Amino acid sequence: MAQAHDNDAPRAQAFDPLSQPELFDGLRTKRIFAFFIDTIAIILLTCVAAVVIFFVGIFTLGLGWLAYAFLWQGVALLYTAFTLGGPASATPGMRAMGLEMRLWHGGRMYPLLAAVHLVLFWISVSVITPFVLLVSLFSDRKRLLHDIILGTLVINTPANGPLA
Template structure:
């Protein structure tokens, strides 16, 4: 365990208060942006694989499989986020690489349904509000984005891999 997590017993506090534990939020915004870039590369690879599979499926179904091309963009990123963020790690591969994880407001781990709703709200807010979606984090003590505030989630550091 790192010093960050030695001082915190989530079973006792259950609150990730930035005034009590500011070290949990150090550099979270930058790490989150970097994590998104890593995840974006992974999602592009997954979408490329999906494109190839659908192309061959379309050939074998006389073109009917090509109707699935429209689903690649919305489905792959949402499923990727749902299954990785909603896992027991509470983090996507990019988030794990950057040493951060997402928690519920009371310190609990993410679960699949919450990760699904989080992914849908994230992609909706990015589509509608980009680049303003990041501005909300400048005024939030937990450096949360709008969809984090709506869902009651927060991103914290986890440099040791666990809390």
């Protein structure tokens, strides 16, 4: 007979906005500023990568220059996967604004989910452009469409530091 494990038990949703409103105060504004900070960081990293690709292209007789076609997408994907999917569950912009991203049950992000989150963000922004922020007005946890689809949420980092 199989034993029930802790992993098999249904998990309650973590971070209730009614009992923990401080986790959701000012979230939309902080998230927008975090986006701009991360965009600047990605632009700077893309410039550095462009210089590296230029020299790689010289040594590979132009073959390396093919990497320019997907340069910014690749930099953004790696940046997000290794920062949002890292131990802090936050990009540098999110950390600067005191935010972190969690799974619906309170678990931490991981690199593959962070990369999928970015791709869904790109798709949602491409399809419903500025209206992507409107979804958060109707969500009790101020989540965006791609957050809801993936079961993630952004919260303010608690005053006693990042959650374990």
